[in-house]
Amino acid sequence: MKPLVIKLGGVLLDTKEALNNLFIAINHYQKKSARPIVIVHGGGCVVDELMHKLSLPVVRRNGLRVTPKEQIDVIVGALAGSANKTLLAEAKKHHLSGIGLCLADGNSVNVTQISDDLGHVGHATAGSPVLINSLLQSGHLPIVSSIGITSSGEMMNVNADHAAVALAQTLDADLILLSDVAGVLDANKQRIAVLTTTQAEELITQGVITDGMVVKVRSALEAAQMLGHPIDIASWKDTDKLMALFAGQPTGTRMMG
């Protein structure tokens, strides 16, 4: 059975009740289904809060955080440290055997620097499935942060949607991108049930899809094309629909590629 990669991020990491509900759903699903789960996470909000406390500037370009050399250490601390361990703690509380990893562990996702302009921001591509598959076979729940390391040993900050796509490719897995919205919304703020590449690019041009959702939508469409099946963008807030979502029902926006 194909593994299921679930991408988490955003304010979820700061929302105790929603995290609790999500892990209840993961626990129930793991008891009911033989399908292994892998979590990939970001934590842009956790990074923003830390930057604010440290009086460091937050600069994003096309949805990606500009990450100067002198900031990569604190960003690694926030994502591979605080955010990763927050999720690991939640897994433990729900009696799930979480293993905290980053993209570089087991060379699961390969990362190269995108450009000097963005600094320590990585482009992610599929790597080796060996480590994560062996963890899944022994009943663990891998929880993977979006921090990667280049072949020359440089730490890179990877957008977590990009990281999730690359990891889903590594594992030939199904992929769900969870966010704080019901799905991709149209100009009237209504959830769009199904979206193709052409429709999505029109909505981006019209300014209906903006900010982080542009990266998410393009990542999902790329993944749908590469994996050969649709990808769902859905809400972590819809607790009662999570089990159905994990089982393959479209509760958010189904991205067709």
Ligand SMILES: Nc1ncnc2c1ncn2[C@@H]1O[C@H](COP(=O)(O)OP(=O)(O)O)[C@@H](O)[C@H]1O
């Ligand atoms: N058309 C759209 N539909 C839904 N959300 C959108 C849209 N355009 C912009 N957004 C914004 O994108 C956000 C989700 O992207 P992002 O903040 O990067 O999510 P996450 O941190 O969960 O990965 C939403 O909270 C919303 O503010």
Ligand SMILES: CC(=O)N[C@@H](CCC(=O)OP(=O)(O)O)C(=O)O
């Ligand atoms: C390069 C880049 O933009 N990295 C992201 C990584 C975290 C992330 O993507 O978190 P969410 O999924 O919560 O948005 C950042 O620093 O915010």
